[in-house]
Amino acid sequence: MKTRPHPSLVAGAVGFAVVVLVALLAPPLLYDTATAMSDTVRGGSSAEHWLGTDSLGRDVLARVLVATRLTVVLTTVATVLAAAVGIAIGTAVWVSGPRIREVGLRIIDIMVTAPTLIMALVIATILGAGPTASVIAIVLGGSPSFARLTANLAGSVAGRDFVSTARLLGVSPARVMSRHLLPNIAGPLTVLFSSAYAQVLVALSGLSFLGLGVQNPQFDWGSLLNGGLRSLYTTPAEALGPAVAITVTGVFASLIGDGLAATIDPRERTAPRRAPAVTAPVTPKAPEPGALLTVTDLSVELDSGVRLVDSVSLRVAPGEIVGLVGESGSGKSLTAMAVARLLPDELTIRAACLDLDGLDLTSTDSDPARLATALGIVYQDPSASFNPALRIGTQLTEVLRVHGKTTRRKAVARATEALRRVHVRQPETVLGQYPHQLSGGMRQRAMIAAAVLPDPRLIIADEATTALDVTVQAEVLDLLREINDRGTGMLFISHDIGVVGTLCHRVVVMYSGRVVEELTAAELRAGRARHPYTRALLAASPTLDGSAPGGRLATIPGRPPAPADRPIGCAFAPRCPLAVPRCAAEPPPRIGGVACHVVEAAQEVPTR
Amino acid sequence: MTGWIGFAVRRAAGLLAVAVVLVVVTFAMIQLIPGDPAESLAGQNATQADIARIRAELGLDRPLLTRFTDYVSGLAQGDLGRSFQTREAVSDVIATRLPFTAELAVFSLILVLAVALPLGIAVAARHSRRADGAFTLTTGLLGAVPEYVVGTALVVIFAIMLGVLPAGGAQTAQSLILPVLAISLPSLCVMARVVRREAGNVLSQDYIRTARGRRLPLLRLYLRHVLPNLLTAVMTLSGLVLASMLGGTVIVETVFAWPGIGQRVVDALLVRDYPVIQGCVLVLGLLAAVLNLLVDIALAILDPRSSLAGGNR
Numbered sequence: 001m002k003t004r005p006h007p008s009l010v011a012g013a014v015g016f017a018v019v020v021l022v023a024l025l026a027p028p029l030l031y032d033t034a035t036a037m038s039d040t041v042r043g044g045s046s047a048e049h050w051l052g053t054d055s056l057g058r059d060v061l062a063r064v065l066v067a068t069r070l071t072v073v074l075t076t077v078a079t080v081l082a083a084a085v086g087i088a089i090g091t092a093v094w095v096s097g098p099r100i101r102e103v104g105l106r107i108i109d110i111m112v113t114a115p116t117l118i119m120a121l122v123i124a125t126i127l128g129a130g131p132t133a134s135v136i137a138i139v140l141g142g143s144p145s146f147a148r149l150t151a152n153l154a155g156s157v158a159g160r161d162f163v164s165t166a167r168l169l170g171v172s173p174a175r176v177m178s179r180h181l182l183p184n185i186a187g188p189l190t191v192l193f194s195s196a197y198a199q200v201l202v203a204l205s206g207l208s209f210l211g212l213g214v215q216n217p218q219f220d221w222g223s224l225l226n227g228g229l230r231s232l233y234t235t236p237a238e239a240l241g242p243a244v245a246i247t248v249t250g251v252f253a254s255l256i257g258d259g260l261a262a263t264i265d266p267r268e269r270t271a272p273r274r275a276p277a278v279t280a281p282v283t284p285k286a287p288e289p290g291a292l293l294t295v296t297d298l299s300v301e302l303d304s305g306v307r308l309v310d311s312v313s314l315r316v317a318p319g320e321i322v323g324l325v326g327e328s329g330s331g332k333s334l335t336a337m338a339v340a341r342l343l344p345d346e347l348t349i350r351a352a353c354l355d356l357d358g359l360d361l362t363s364t365d366s367d368p369a370r371l372a373t374a375l376g377i378v379y380q381d382p383s384a385s386f387n388p389a390l391r392i393g394t395q396l397t398e399v400l401r402v403h404g405k406t407t408r409r410k411a412v413a414r415a416t417e418a419l420r421r422v423h424v425r426q427p428e429t430v431l432g433q434y435p436h437q438l439s440g441g442m443r444q445r446a447m448i449a450a451a452v453l454p455d456p457r458l459i460i461a462d463e464a465t466t467a468l469d470v471t472v473q474a475e476v477l478d479l480l481r482e483i484n485d486r487g488t489g490m491l492f493i494s495h496d497i498g499v500v501g502t503l504c505h506r507v508v509v510m511y512s513g514r515v516v517e518e519l520t521a522a523e524l525r526a527g528r529a530r531h532p533y534t535r536a537l538l539a540a541s542p543t544l545d546g547s548a549p550g551g552r553l554a555t556i557p558g559r560p561p562a563p564a565d566r567p568i569g570c571a572f573a574p575r576c577p578l579a580v581p582r583c584a585a586e587p588p589p590r591i592g593g594v595a596c597h598v599v600e601a602a603q604e605v606p607t608r
Numbered sequence: 609m610t611g612w613i614g615f616a617v618r619r620a621a622g623l624l625a626v627a628v629v630l631v632v633v634t635f636a637m638i639q640l641i642p643g644d645p646a647e648s649l650a651g652q653n654a655t656q657a658d659i660a661r662i663r664a665e666l667g668l669d670r671p672l673l674t675r676f677t678d679y680v681s682g683l684a685q686g687d688l689g690r691s692f693q694t695r696e697a698v699s700d701v702i703a704t705r706l707p708f709t710a711e712l713a714v715f716s717l718i719l720v721l722a723v724a725l726p727l728g729i730a731v732a733a734r735h736s737r738r739a740d741g742a743f744t745l746t747t748g749l750l751g752a753v754p755e756y757v758v759g760t761a762l763v764v765i766f767a768i769m770l771g772v773l774p775a776g777g778a779q780t781a782q783s784l785i786l787p788v789l790a791i792s793l794p795s796l797c798v799m800a801r802v803v804r805r806e807a808g809n810v811l812s813q814d815y816i817r818t819a820r821g822r823r824l825p826l827l828r829l830y831l832r833h834v835l836p837n838l839l840t841a842v843m844t845l846s847g848l849v850l851a852s853m854l855g856g857t858v859i860v861e862t863v864f865a866w867p868g869i870g871q872r873v874v875d876a877l878l879v880r881d882y883p884v885i886q887g888c889v890l891v892l893g894l895l896a897a898v899l900n901l902l903v904d905i906a907l908a909i910l911d912p913r914s915s916l917a918g919g920n921r
Contacts, residue, residue: 106622110622110626113847113848113851113896113897114851114893114896115851115852115892115896117854117858117859118854118892118893118896121858121873121877121885121888121889122633122634122637122889124877125638125641125877125880125882125885125889126637126640126641126642127642128641129877129878198752202752202754205754206754206756206859209756209859209862210858210859210862210874211874211878212874212877212878225756225757225760228760229760229863232760232764232768232775233768236764236768239760239764243757243760243761246754246757247752247753247754247757250753250754251748251749251752253752254748254751254752255748258748340821342817342820342821345735368823368825369823371823372821372822372823375821377818377821379814379817379818380814381814384813384814384815385814385815385817385818386815386818387815387816387818387819387833387836387837388815388837389836389837389839390832390833390836395818398822398824399822402822402824402828403822403823
């Protein structure tokens with residue numbers, strides 16, 4: 001895709017070009033008008049003098065236009081010097097040894113926070129008020145930002161492979177900087193330059209406004225505004241011209257900066273929005289009797305109509321552990337989060353039935369308190385799923401205190417008990433700690449404790465063991481089993497078919513957003529999986545007793561299709577060793593728990 | 609505890625270094641004035657005696673090192689010299705002027721936080737491209753308007769055209785409104801944009817999904833789960849905003865004839881009242897450094913990941 005310049009960038013560049021044009025043309029054309037005195041002193045705006053006249057009867061508009069050149073020249077000189085000095089310092093700091101670098105960065109940090117205006121006062125004291133003093137003060141005040149950005153960016157780029165390679169090859173630091181680093185950090189520096197330009201303009205004009213910058217008989221926008229302020233009560237139009245000029249030019253410069261930033265950083269770019277696809281409404285179906293969780297024909301769609309999850313149906317009986325297994329991208333976590341109603345707003349859910357113990361999950365106004373207590377969730381990454389700013393105790397007791405109207409003491413007592421149930425020693429201490437103070441395994445146990453705390457009917461465990469190392473994984477699996485022994489139903493999402501086979505009662509296999517097979521864990525363990533994809537998954541995972549079938553682990557050739565490119569027929573067909581032409585042509589219906597044309601035809605694939 | 613001591617020592621050393629630099633700079637700036645400051649101060653019609661008197665007052669007739677030790681020992685006793693112009697002690701000038709500036713800066717920061725935090729969070733939470741675009745454009749445009757232009761515009765609208773608020777001075781509580789608005793607006797825009805960006809980051813974190821999973825009331829979600837995670841960015845920026853407000857007030861005080869330290873230092877500069885400039889620069893600079901230090905300390909205390917927050921790892 002070709003990158004088009006951001007609209008802000010275009011607007012800013014065009015506007016700024018006009019300012020430059022005025023700076024070029026106004027002085028030769030209007031200088032005499034701007035300096036010619038007349039008898040109309042402080043005249044308001046008139047047909048002859050649009051913005052009126054100043055205290056010496058000079059035309060304000062002409063003065064504003066002529067002043068463009070001096071203002072723009074001073075601003076440009078100051079910004080360029082600030083950038084050059086800053087980049088040089090930043091480079092020097094980065095190129096020098098680690099110790100100097102550290103001290104240098106610290107000094108730069110302090111310099112960045114030093115108020116420019118105070119520096120300007122110092123310089124103006126030494127040199128006397130005037131444009132030179134202003135420019136020097138602004139260079140001093142502005143260069144630390146450039147130095148910091150250069151040093152920081154150089155530091156982050158320097159860690160990358162190609163820079164290390166260059167250094168290993170003995171390229172000198174200065175050359176590494178000019179050839180490898182600067183080109184890579186030019187983008188952010190350009191963005192900083194444009195925003196610095198706007199700030200320099202404001203600061204320079206401010207100094208002139210105070211009478212510390214450009215002095216009579218020269219004039220820039222700041223000094224014109226100063227003159228205007230004095231006659232604010234009589235002729236407010238006099239201040240209008242320079243005020244608008246400073247503001248508008250500053251806006252153009254910041255627009256260029258914003259536009260550049262947006263062009264360089266695609267995250268800021270607004271993606272073209274596609275019209276939402278029209279989908280046929282789903283006929284609601286009743287939940288299955290006796291089921292704890294009923295999911296019927298659940299689809300999760302993007303705005304574009306692409307289905308990330310396509311007509312998934314499954315059920316969990318009370319006290320049952322159902323495993324949902326598939327490769328990453330198969331839609332298993334999306335399915336789980338759709339059930340938990342925790343999908344981002346951009347995704348649309350459609351379902352014929354989404355029912356948890358009589359609670360309709362498709363309706364957006366179902367009772368939050370019931371939902372929060374009926375469903376416990378164990379999230380994938382325990383280190384990211386706890387709020388780093390809150391104590392474990394606060395996060396564990398929150399559901400009880402907000403929804404259960406439990407007192408603080410009772411909630412803490414129950415949280416302590418829940419932590420004890422997941423074998424946390426010293427639960428009182430843990431409750432007072434922050435997430436970062438716990439180990440990964442402890443965090444996941446605390447997460448499980450949080451999930452079981454309100455005594456939910458169903459627990460969704462979304463890749464609950466994936467981020468953990470093997471020994472901790474085994475502990476967590478034991479914990480989940482214990483919780484299930486007390487009658488809590490569980491939807492266990494994992495990409496690890498081995499783990500699913502040992503923990504679950506029933507297993508649902510997903511591929512590319514669809515369910516391809518549903519079977520009991522006993523069948524799975526006995527190798528009686530029938531769908532070629534399930535069989536391939538089994539062959540690709542080590543068995544728990546350590547022996548791999550056939551001695552070596554198999555791999556599944558190819559990759560799952562992206563949801564947008566999902567074929568009309570069976571999504572697995574392109575990777576399937578057993579595929580027949582019919583597989584690509586029509587989607588296989590799910591018959592006897594398996595959705596496969598070949599298996600259906602053979603009734604039973606011969607077992608190994 | 610060792611964490612605290614190390615932290616305190618490091619920060620105190622940093623502050624001391626800044627103070628030393630400030631003392632040296634304020635001393636050196638008088639020495640660096642090209643030509644003979646006494647001569648230019650005295651003016652063209654001055655007699656030799658006048659110049660000698662001014663020179664003696666500036667201490668220019670003594671050796672450099674003596675002058676410096678005198679300056680430092682004077683500072684140590686709180687003696688910042690006397691104004692050439694009014695003969696007041698500079699320490700008195702600062703003592704009468706500083707509270708006015710502090711008043712402006714504090715009220716402005718409160719306004720900035722009170723508007724920028726809810727606004728930034730609300731825009732981030734909306735998740736709407738249109739709201740985002742409008743927000744970015746508005747804050748971009750308003751933020752680019754310098755405080756002296758805002759101030760001038762406010763005077764024209766509220767004091768001259770509507771006549772509802774005083775244009776200058778500090779006689780009534782209403783006098784505070786316009787200068788505070790003028791100083792706040794640019795910082796407010798910057799702060800709101802930072803809050804919006806940070807809140808966007810926080811809202812996309814897994815732990816916010818966890819909190820949503822607890823089906824909390826929205827107010828609790830934002831106050832309890834989002835806000836604490838914005839504090840680092842907001843406090844850091846607040847420190848910078850306060851420091852830049854010390855500079856910003858210099859200009860705004862001039863617009864509104866606000867009797868703060870900034871207005872005084874500009875007046876002093878225009879008549880080369882060196883002792884006043886020295887004293888004000890020293891105090892403003894120190895104030896900026898102290899503010900930064902306070903922010904650092906507050907951050908260290910509030911961030912649970914720092915070893916100072918009672919964490920026992």
